[in-house]
Amino acid sequence: MHGRGGRGGRGGRGADALPQESSDVLDAACAASPAEAARFSANLRRMSHDEKLNDFGACLHHNLCALLRCHFSAGSSPNARFP
Numbered sequence: 001m002h003g004r005g006g007r008g009g010r011g012g013r014g015a016d017a018l019p020q021e022s023s024d025v026l027d028a029a030c031a032a033s034p035a036e037a038a039r040f041s042a043n044l045r046r047m048s049h050d051e052k053l054n055d056f057g058a059c060l061h062h063n064l065c066a067l068l069r070c071h072f073s074a075g076s077s078p079n080a081r082f083p
Contacts, residue, residue: 023062 029036044052 026036026040030040031037047055
């Protein structure tokens with residue numbers, strides 16, 4: 001959800017344009033291919049500040065949700081008290 005460039009990139013279509021599965025695929029593509037990473041970088045340079053902020057907010061939301069899922073799967077509950 002980071003405003004990816006390259007195939008299927010969002011450009012200015014907003015933070016909810018790609019489902020999570022597509023975002024994960026683009027993350028893997030950028031990690032595996034220098035050309036895909038360069039397209040991502042070029043897309044970031046073309047994005048406006050507001051588009052980057054929208055994508056950043058979506059990333060924060062996604063990562064917080066993933067962190068909470070990991071926390072709860074480890075046996076913690078929302079009612080747990082920490083000393």
